Structures are given as structure tokens and as C-alpha cells.
Amino acid sequence: MARVRTTRNPLVVAAIVLAVAAAGAAGWGGWERYEATHDDAAAYAGARDEALAAGEQAVQNMNTLDHAKVEQGLDSWEESTTGDLHKQLVDGRDAFVEQIEAARTVSTAEILSGAVTELDDRAGKAGVMVALRVTVTAPEGKPAVKESRMLGQLTRTSEGWKLSALGQAPVGNTAG
């Protein structure tokens, strides 16, 4: 082969060089693409951002309820949750509907900031912290605006990340 090559004309040499370069480019490109799809750090970063977006949306949903559209609101609560939290909501739904219809309040929430504090990509578990502003309007009186801080646990389901636990971040118990 080597002996043959020396006698070739420049066009053929160029063709071979081009061919080798082309094969190399395809191989390199393919490798880069393969590596990228199997890049754990990139997948982990993606999961973190998905968890945060889903977590913030779920926390907002859970702090939003209009007594005039209570069924719709509670559907959104149930869609935002999974596991024990979901079960609690389903079990307590009827009692809650009565409560809200009696109180006739409208709650809206605005997410101020949120962060993922822990993420286990493999187990499909994440922890989020969210600062939000909740406005509760009763039939009479001025709307009550309250800054709130919440901690949520997220679990990955086939329909994405959902809240499996949610509570106010405690104030005072950890200090001192």
C-alpha cells in the first residue's frame, strides 16, 4: 500500500486526505455527541432546573385558591402533588371545600425567589426553598399581604417533579 501511494498523483492524495478527514470528523462529531448525551453533569444540571421550575410552580399553585373556583383550585393542588401530601389533599378535600366556601377567601401567590437545596437525580428526590408573597382577600376588609418562606420536598414522577411534602420554614427553633 505504502509503495503504491508514493506514485499517486496529487488529486488522489488530496482525495484520500479528504476522506480520512471526513471519517475523522464524523467520528469526532459522533463522539462529542455521544459524550454530551451521556454527560452526567449536564443531565444533573438539567434535572436541577426542572426541579426548581416545577417546585416553584407547585408552591405557587398550593398558595393559590379562589373560593369561587374552589374545585378547579383543588384540582391544581392535587396535580402539583404526589405521595403522602397528595393523599392528604384528596382525603381532606370535602372538608376543605366547605371551609373555603364558608370563608369566601381568595388567595394569590407570587414567587419571589427559589433555590434547589438538594438533589438526588437517581432517586428522583429534591429539596427546594421558596420565598413568596401571599395575598389573601376576604369578603370584607383589606387584602392581607404576607411574606412567606417554604420548604418543599419534590419527587420525580412520570409526569415530572411533584411536591411530596411542603411546609413553612420554621422560624426561631433553630436559632440559639
Added chain:
Amino acid sequence: MTQSGGTTVQDTSSKPEREPEREPGTATRTGTEEGGTGTPRAAWRRVLAATLAVALLAAGAVLFVQGRHLRDTPATSNRALTDTAGTNRVVGDVSSALGKVFTYNPRSTAATKESAKRLLAGKALQQYAALFGQVEKQAADQKLTLTSQAVRAGVTRLGTRSARLLVFLDQVSEREGKAATTAAAQLSVTAELRGDRWIIVDITSR
């Protein structure tokens, strides 16, 4: 010829070329030698080989670009949690700094002010200086003690030199002779890495 026949696409294409050059014959002679079918076939092969080479190059380029795109996204440029050590460090530095600058008693306001100069910079230091003027007086007049602790902090964005965090702060204030009260604060903090320490450059109360 048979040996090299099965190697790669390019070799096949150049086969007709190779043969004539080894023999001292002319190109025209080889053309006739290969027969009437030889020349169009050789040309066809060359076109095929060139097309294949171009297709391979293009495929390589496309795959490479796709790979880059997959890796170089807004998600991957944010190293919050993906860089565990870096995340822990900025959380530690910022939490400790907030605890120090928002903790004072009537006798320690000077020390608190000093630590603020080390731990804060830019807009955060200006905001702090404006606020602390009142605090200093209040602390002395009312014998006020404030103890702050970052109870939870999360990184929303971590770059190489700058980071954004959300911090839940508990603030216990105590006036001499009165019961302590605890207040909750939620802060968005921007920090910059200066030297080997994260310095707070902006604080926004949430």
C-alpha cells in the same frame, strides 16, 4: 489490487487511477484498457466517494455542534449543586458573613462595622452603611442586641466569579429587660469571589 480493494471507499475510487500510474502508460491508454464501461464507472465512483466524504464531514460537523449545544446550555453554565464543593463554599461564606454583619450588641457595634467592611462590598456595603448608622444609635440607646443566623441557604446561580443565593435568616432581637423576639427575613444575595473568599455585593430583602 485485490489486497487494497476492500479497505475504504476512497481506495475503491482511486483504483482506476492507481493502475495506470504504476505502468508507464498514458492516461488515454488506460482509458481504453478499462474499456468503454471503465471511464464512466470510474467517474461515477469518484463522484460517489466525494459525496460520501462530504456527507461524512457534514455529519461530523452536525453531530459536533449538537454535542456542543447539549453541553453548553444555560443549565450547564450554572454550577449550583453540580459543583458540590463550590456550592458548599459559597453557602458557607455567605451564611457566615450574614450572621456576622447582622449580629451586634451595644458594646460590639464597632467590631460589627469592621467585619462588614471585610465581608461586604459595592452596593451591599453602601446599603449596610446607611442602615447601620441608625442601628448603631438604636443599639446604644435601647440597649438592643441582635443575633442573626442563616437557617437555610440555597444557590440559585453559581458562576466562576459570581453567585446568587436565597437565604432564610432568623433574627433574634432583645432589648434589655424584655423578652426576645424572633423575626424571619428572606434575602436574595449576590456574591463575588474575591481572592479566596465570597464577598457579598448586593442584598435584597424578599
